[in-house]
Structure formats: structure tokens, C-alpha cells
Amino acid sequence: MLQIQIIECETPVEIERCKKIRIEVFCDEQGFSADEEFDKFDQDPTTKYFLAVDANTSDDYGTVRLVNDNKLTRLAVRAKGRGNGIAKKLCFTLEDYVRKSNPDCLSLKTHSQLQRKSFYAQLGYRVDENKGVFDEDGMDHVLMWKQL
Template sequence: MTLPSYVVRVAGDPADREACFAVRKEVFVVEQGVPEDLEYDEFDAGALHVLAVREDGVALGTGRLLYGAAAAGRTGGDLSVGALGRLAVRKEARGSGVGVALVRGIEGAARELGLGAVDLHAQTAAAGFYERLGYVGYGGEFFEAGIAHLGMRRLF
């Protein structure tokens, strides 16, 4: 699939953040049936959000990085590990490399923050995607928002 050119950038202003939330709503709330009150949480305000946007301004995907104390609960208290989450790509952009570009953008931001690894909770159906990007699963399957997940981590 070929898309018009796009860029991946840190969501730097309120309009970018709203675009991130709109993509998450479309993918998680509408498509996957995640309750809206679970999709948006107290970590959104302090998270680093990344946005993939076409040259015409249409948002294609998003993801977020938690770090420091916000990530500590997901990383066993290890402040050198960030938590990648809420990775969402609009249906029209899936299979085009946008998801990979978002993950790599989040990893780049994590490195700039001095982190040595990124942890994530992958939907079990997406675990292969993350494995191809160097993530390794740990622990058993668990459920979040009624969807099966697997813990995964990538060291830098």
C-alpha cells in the first residue's frame, strides 16, 4: 500500500494532541469497543504523544510514551524503562509502515530522554508485529479492557 508522504513528530501543540485522541477514539473506542472512560487516563496529560500526519494534515496514527514515575508502575519501578502505549493506526494506513514509523519515533524519543528500554502491553494479536521490531515477550497472557495482551520489552 502506498500512502501520500507523511511525517512522524512529537505532538507539540493542543491541535496535535487532539488529533492523537481522535485517532485513538476511532481505533480503540469505535473499532475495538474499548470503553471511552478506559481509553483516556490520568497519564495522558504528562505523556509524550507521537503523531503520524500526512502532508495534507490528515492524522494517520499515534502512540504515547510514559516515562519516569508515570512508567514505573508498568516497568517494575525501573526508571530507565519507558512504557510505549496507545499505538493506533487508522484503518486506511495499516500495512503501509506507519505503525513501524510510530514505534521507531517513540523509541527515538525514549533514547533522547536517556531511557535504556521500552516496555509495552501488546494486544496478543499484534505480538508478531512487535517481535519483528525486536520486542521480546515476557510473562503470561493477561486482559486489559477485555482484550488479551502480552508484556513485551525492547532494550536499546
């Protein structure tokens, strides 16, 4: 049984572990190029990364990234870990981090792939209807936000 713990990444090695998961999920599974997947925020020292690790085996299962202090991005869970609440745990950990580190932040936003919209809705995110559906790197997305 998985015992997932979420760590806030502080070293380049931990951040590279997050990037490996992103390559597996977004590039290998979903077909995005590495040029599309890795952006200016990966070079930004203020970007925060979180990593889901099995406490029993130290295997990495998922990751999420916080940019601009208020945008949840690059949520990814390896296929072997899906259906275990890992994505939800990553999101809640990121939200708690924002509440503690930036108490003036009133909401979080994310660009959700259209087919993932219901996942975020279950966590309390709402679609920004004014923005509508938009293309991001060849895939339909919607802007979603959550009041903290």
C-alpha cells in the same frame, strides 16, 4: 502516495488530534469504552504524544504515546493508513526520542494485545514469559520489552 512524517505533539490541539485517532481505532473499531481508553496518563504533563501526518494532505493517520519515560502505549493507525509502515515508523520515532532524551533508559516496554504480538516481535520486542497472558480492559495482552 503517502508521505508520512511523525511529529512530536507540543500543543493541546495536536494531542486532541491523537485522541481522535484513538477513539476511532480503540473505541469505534475495537469496542473499548472511552473510560477504558483515556487514563491518568492522558492528564500527566510528562506523557509524550507522537502523530503520523501525511505531508501532502496534512491528514492524520496514526499516533503513539510514551508514558513513564519507558512505556510505549496507545499505538493506533487509522484503517485507511494500515499496511504502509506507519505503525513501525511511529515506534521507531518514539524509540529514537527515548534514546536521545533519556540515554540512561536501557529498555522500553509495552502491553501488546495478544493478536498484535507478532508486529512488536518484528520490531525486536520480546515477550516477558514470567508475566504470561493477562487481561487488560477485557482483552488478552502480553508484556513485551525491547533493549535499546
